[in-house]
Amino acid sequence: MPFDESELIRRVRNGDPAAFERLVRQFDARILNLAYRLTADAEEARDVRQQVFLRMLPGLERFNGRSRLETWLYRVAVNICRDRVRSREASRGREKSLLRNGPSGRDDDGTPPLLLEQEEATERVRTAVRELPQDEREVLVLRHYQDLQFKTIGELLELPVTTVRSRMLRALERLRKRLAGSSLESS
């Protein structure tokens, strides 16, 4: 059945739980992965997803349809992630724990060397993205992983598109410095 966003929203407003479930299914993976990239923590991403969808229900009452529902959900997700990352960064102990639990800190568990290398490369990327300033990380994740255009990101974050591009450029410049060595190795 084709996805008709406005029809589903109308049905949810009329109290149709099946329509609500359809909307959740439609955006589930994208919200989860957005949260995952912004928090760099799978467990936290699941919590964020849950919160986003729980906010979606009452939020649809006020949703005016000027933007797409997806954009609106992304905005909710970004705001929740911001709060979480902020409180996480305020807690040094938690941060240390995250770093300790990262794959690069694990003992040798017999994983083949090639897989280990790939995991390490992935972890370098993950760490590099996680260590970007929050505003740059948001733009990078929305553009690169969520595949939103700069203009849409500007609408979502309520920023001029020039600011969005500048942040993205700064993020890429940082990553370029950070990942340049490993990029050459892998290529």
Next chain:
Amino acid sequence: MNCEQARLLLLEQLYGELDPRSRVGLDRHRDECAACRQAGEEFGAVEQQLSRWSTIEDPVDHASLRPTRAQARIGRPARGWRPALVGMAAALLLFVLLLLTSARLTVGAAGIQLTLGAAPATQAPGVGPVGSAEVTEDPLDAEVVRAIVDESLSLQLASSMERISDALDDADHIQRRRFEALVEALEVLRTQDRTRQVSRDRAILQGVGRAILRDRQDEWVP
């Protein structure tokens, strides 16, 4: 075009947002500027590196995200409501049937009359008897029965609406919507059951009517 402008255009090119006119200027700058040429290549490498971080697959437990009764405004009743609705409909039907079966049919000069509540005073034999031709005919016209049933249902529905309306005075917005939806659903259910209900009620009324008439006939037989 300076290097900063060129890098912004490199970024747009990397993500396929560069318009063709800007591309000409960018290519010209890149031909002349080794630093921006290298930056372009490295941006591409970074972009590939970023793609290493794959998505996580974790389908949500959609059932856990289903709105609860408190959250959902029930327009179409959720599964959990159906047994309650069926129960209410059954209670409504039972009430109507009790109402109808406790009714008494009297046959007088004015024709067949339905009396609700207390039994009418016993009619003396021979007083205003109805001719045998009338008695032997099917005494209950389908339209009459339907009108009776409709009226009873309307009374019952009005009574239910009144009680619901009282409850609504104390309910908040969500509760109000749920009550309204419930009444709507009840109405739908009632409409759907109407045909079967009417035929069942008619059969019962006919049975009652025949029994009364048979009793009367027995009384009239000398």
